[in-house]
Amino acid sequence: MARIELKGISKSFGAQRALRDLDLVVEDGEFFVLLGRTGAGKTTTLRVIAGLEKPDTGSVAIGNRDVGGWTAAERDVALVLQQYSLYPRLTVRGNLEFPLRSRVRNFSEEEIAARVQKAAQTLQITHLLDRKVERLSGGEMQRVSIGRAIVRQPSVFLMDEPLSALDAKLRESLRVELKKLHSDLGATFLFVTHDQVEAMSMGDKIGVLQQGRLVQVGTPADIYERPLNTFVARSVGSPPMNLIDGQLSGGMAEIGACRLPVRAAAGAGQAVTFGVRPENVVLESGAPGEARIFDIEDQGVIKVLSMDMGETRLHVTVPAGTHVARDEVVRFGWKPERVLTFDPQTGVNLALA
Amino acid sequence: MAEVKTKGEVIFNRAAVIAVIVALVVMLTPIFWIAATAFKPRNLATTVPPTVFFEPTLSPFAKLFTKRSQLREPVEQEVYDNAAWWEKLIYDGGEQVVRNRKSGEVTSSGFGNRYMNSLIVSVISTLLAVSMGTITAYGFSRFRVPGEQDWLFFILSTRMLPPVVVAIPMFLMYRAVGLHDTHIGLIILYTAFNLSFAVWIMKGFIDEIPREYEEAALVDGYTRLQAFWKIVLPEALTGIAATAVFCFITAWNEYAFALMMTSKNAQTAPPYIPSQVGSGLSDWTVIASGAFLFLLPVAVFTFLLRNHLLRGMSFGAIRK
Numbered sequence: 001m002a003r004i005e006l007k008g009i010s011k012s013f014g015a016q017r018a019l020r021d022l023d024l025v026v027e028d029g030e031f032f033v034l035l036g037r038t039g040a041g042k043t044t045t046l047r048v049i050a051g052l053e054k055p056d057t058g059s060v061a062i063g064n065r066d067v068g069g070w071t072a073a074e075r076d077v078a079l080v081l082q083q084y085s086l087y088p089r090l091t092v093r094g095n096l097e098f099p100l101r102s103r104v105r106n107f108s109e110e111e112i113a114a115r116v117q118k119a120a121q122t123l124q125i126t127h128l129l130d131r132k133v134e135r136l137s138g139g140e141m142q143r144v145s146i147g148r149a150i151v152r153q154p155s156v157f158l159m160d161e162p163l164s165a166l167d168a169k170l171r172e173s174l175r176v177e178l179k180k181l182h183s184d185l186g187a188t189f190l191f192v193t194h195d196q197v198e199a200m201s202m203g204d205k206i207g208v209l210q211q212g213r214l215v216q217v218g219t220p221a222d223i224y225e226r227p228l229n230t231f232v233a234r235s236v237g238s239p240p241m242n243l244i245d246g247q248l249s250g251g252m253a254e255i256g257a258c259r260l261p262v263r264a265a266a267g268a269g270q271a272v273t274f275g276v277r278p279e280n281v282v283l284e285s286g287a288p289g290e291a292r293i294f295d296i297e298d299q300g301v302i303k304v305l306s307m308d309m310g311e312t313r314l315h316v317t318v319p320a321g322t323h324v325a326r327d328e329v330v331r332f333g334w335k336p337e338r339v340l341t342f343d344p345q346t347g348v349n350l351a352l353a
Numbered sequence: 354m355a356e357v358k359t360k361g362e363v364i365f366n367r368a369a370v371i372a373v374i375v376a377l378v379v380m381l382t383p384i385f386w387i388a389a390t391a392f393k394p395r396n397l398a399t400t401v402p403p404t405v406f407f408e409p410t411l412s413p414f415a416k417l418f419t420k421r422s423q424l425r426e427p428v429e430q431e432v433y434d435n436a437a438w439w440e441k442l443i444y445d446g447g448e449q450v451v452r453n454r455k456s457g458e459v460t461s462s463g464f465g466n467r468y469m470n471s472l473i474v475s476v477i478s479t480l481l482a483v484s485m486g487t488i489t490a491y492g493f494s495r496f497r498v499p500g501e502q503d504w505l506f507f508i509l510s511t512r513m514l515p516p517v518v519v520a521i522p523m524f525l526m527y528r529a530v531g532l533h534d535t536h537i538g539l540i541i542l543y544t545a546f547n548l549s550f551a552v553w554i555m556k557g558f559i560d561e562i563p564r565e566y567e568e569a570a571l572v573d574g575y576t577r578l579q580a581f582w583k584i585v586l587p588e589a590l591t592g593i594a595a596t597a598v599f600c601f602i603t604a605w606n607e608y609a610f611a612l613m614m615t616s617k618n619a620q621t622a623p624p625y626i627p628s629q630v631g632s633g634l635s636d637w638t639v640i641a642s643g644a645f646l647f648l649l650p651v652a653v654f655t656f657l658l659r660n661h662l663l664r665g666m667s668f669g670a671i672r673k
Binding site for chain 1: 565566568569570571572573574575576579584587588
């Protein structure tokens, strides 16, 4: 059992408040992704769980046991960092053996060799075992880091942006490997990232952090389709969700001179912010909206259009076969059932409020 | 593939080579001169123009380690033939070794003892300063110490006072507590003097070592102390070597306090060598041989640690 539970965690560094009254539950065996920008408190959360940082208030429980007084060594969690985490003076084998040679564990030599071999096979780094760490590529280093985490067979893995320093291709392949590793090991993963693609593609659940507070927790679909507020809405999805200020009256959205249908129950003449994802906007002749195309980005499968609708810039994705040109004036509509409404002042999703 | 150089670069390179040669000549000439004089017969030491080519002799070293007196009359042939090789060298110079009247033992000049004193005091004070400095620097580097900046400034401020200012009070205190002319007294003094320096230099080096290494070790199941031994210390080796060389040189070369705080028992080589200038006719070859031997330990020590030093001199050279 390795359920992680944080209750009322606050942590300040001098005047800087890194975490404010944070509650977080990661269920046993879950792949949980903490998504947030730089300085949102993601790393601090991990360090508090790992025991590298003492929270000012609040409690940490791993496997339903309060570990507040335990040292990092006693908590038996594994930590994979973005970089620096390999000991530069040791070989790959030395690095993999290092956690097993701790006096806490007291493994026999055969046990150590067997575990190193198994981890190396899992990550396909057997051919690197006797190489010096400094002679590895970034991807290999990160594999070894993960290897050093799995040799101990801990029940909790904490990963602090392990893929951020890698190039795009490697990131993709390691993403797949990490997911496979997770399902093979059945351990609890807490993965921290600022990359919404990683969060969406890897997480069983996503927690969105903003300035030390957990704004929303949910499945990727929840976060994507039912964001609690405009911050969460813009945290996931690329290009980001369009947020358009307008009026809601009688089942219609009034944006400038255009009137578009929506499926939101609301009173007449209410000011709201409409949120619509780029893929839910459709170009159609005779549709009620009108906009001028400002830029076209051809991504192969799709085209991303930037359109100006009066003062508002919209992002729209269309199939790559769509023929459009710059400065062309097009007509568009949207899928009314996919349009969200937010309070223009607080940013809260009106449907969930 | 050959590197293509512009004309300007070629000229610059040549100028740089010439500059290096000039600098080397300027810096190495005194050392060459000391080394040459240490092997010269006495009558060639102060010739004008200087003698460059000569037959080297060990007689300055024989004289350096013994107490001698002038021969009033030439030594008897039989005594000369039975004398040891180094004693013959002294007879050749018109001097004789002073022997104990009863036992006939050769009287030492005391240079050997002074030299040992220098080694003892320098090595021990360097070990102390570097080890204490490393631990202190680690503490400052890794933990939130209240008033950290003030403490560091305080540590540095001990170096701001010219040593000469505290010399007399120190002398009186040392005499009062019985540390005067003791090894331990000098060791304490040099350790204190080098410690602030060691803390500052080591802090720079330890700051450069990413905390992530230790934190990974902590999570891997090691205690803070084990992480320090297994991870930080090997990484800091370069810095430790550089600091040790600096501390050793400072302690080895220290003159003023050694002159004041020691007289016989614990006197080090620096105050001893010049004291030989004044006793009787100055024999420059003996002084040069003393200086030559004195230069050796620092040269050897630096040479042994040269790989670490090269990396250490370029601060921040730790691979990221």
